[in-house]
Amino acid sequence: MPLRLPPLPALRFFEAAGRHQSFKLAAAELNVTPSAISHGIVGLEQALGVELFVREPRGISLTTTGADYLSYVAEAFSLIAIGTQRLPNHRADRPIALSCAPTFASRWLLQRLAGFRERWAKVSVSVDTSHRQVGFPVDGFDFAIRLSRSPVAGAAWTRLFGERFVPVCSPVYLESLRDGHGNIRLEHATLIHVNAASEDWQAWLDATGANGIEATGGLSVDTIQLAFEAAAMGLGVALGRRPLVDSDLASGALVEASSDTIDSAGAYWLVSAENADRRPELCDFKRWLIGEAGQFDAPVDANGPGSRTASS
Template sequence: MPLRLPPLPALRFFEAAGRHQSFKLAAAELNVTPSAISHGIVGLEQALGVALFIREPRGISLTAIGVDYLSYVSEAFSLIAIGTQRLPNHRADRPIALSCAPTFASRWLLPRLAGFRARWPNLDVSVDTSHRQVGFPVDGFDFAIRMSRAPVAGSAWTRLFGERFVPVCSPAYLATLRDERGVPDLQRATLIHVNAASEDWQAWLEATGSAGIDTSGGLHVDTIQLAFEAASMGLGVALGRKPLVDGDLASGALVEACKQTVTASTAYWLVSAEHADSAIQRPELADFKGWLVDEATRLDTHADAAPTTT
């Protein structure tokens, strides 16, 4: 007797909405309208006879039944995706799909991709910088680069490198911070904060033992890129994040406001589905991972020689 399955399109809607905890984000991922997602899930709930989501004015959340059901649906789609990828010659020429933050992409990854293309000229890379969760391998990504203090269970994590924090500003702004002895005084500075950063000024101040610096005010922005741009325009002092800020320091657009450098507790990690890079059908994934890890290792080895405060 054949298995009776719920409507598969509705299950796809449910998996995406449950992963994102949002009908809107699920709709954007699947290229449909939020209304289509909502109606599809209502039909699924009616077919199953259970409520999968709690709908509130502020958003949606999974019910206890929905959380349990999502684990089965996600695993089922993962198995289908893995099985499809293992078919002989299945889309063997598709790009290597990578998800990462926009500042990381523009300041670290893209400047190095020319080296990758020189070694593997026939391999294409697709870089996605949208701020959304990645489910391996269901949503088509091969790798993601994420900031974290430690690996998270359920996928394969390889450490790339950590950041080092140092205050930076424009040369002209630095001149306004100098006291009568010519020493920069951060107590005079407007601090530029990154709202989304897991570690920011407070981490640097605590690690360096700096006192008397007010972190309650200043300029607040939502990306590291904007913080660096604001600092280069003379709007204040940003927390520079080596190696992402290295280009600005080398060009002179930014200078160090002080010499105390702090090692971040988080690091950049390369994340993928477990054993994804060992698939016989796509050896290029192993090539890309190996190249990326080699680039990061050279960077971390160089960084180890620099004096830091922990």
């Protein structure tokens, strides 16, 4: 007797919406309208006779039944994806698919990809910088680069490098902060904050013990890239994240506003799909990326993340 399955398109809608906890984000991922996602899930709920989501004015959330069902549906799609990828000669020439944050891509990755292309000219690379959670292997990505304090259990995580924080601003703005004796008065600066950053000015202030600097107020932006651009325009002092800010420091667009740097509690990690060791080009890319990153991963101070170090 054949298995009775719900409509597969509706299951795909449900898996994406459940993973994102959003009809809108699921629609963007699947290139359909939010209305299509909503109607598809309503049809699925009617077919199953259960309620999968709680609809509220501020968004959606999975019901207990929905959360339980999602674990089975996600696993089923993962098994299909793994089985498809393991077929003989399946899309052997497809690009290496990598997901990472836009600031990381523009300020660190892209400028190094030319080196990879010189050695592996026939290997294509696809870089996705959309702000969405990547599901391995359902979404078809081979790798993801994520900023995290520690690896997540159940996935293949390889540390690339940690960040180091140092205040930065434009040369002209730095001169405006000097007192009559030539000392930099950061307490008079406008601090530029990154709303989405898990670590920002408070982490630097706590670690350095800087006094008289108000951690709140100032200018807030939603990306690290915008913070660096605002600082270069003379709008205030941003918390530079090395090595992402290194190119601006090297060009002179930004200068250090303090000699105190601290190690971030987080690090950039390369997350690999389960089958990443089955294609030679993926193994080559992973080794190359780890090699490029190795020169930036300074030894962690004995006092742990957040300890003060000399400026590099």
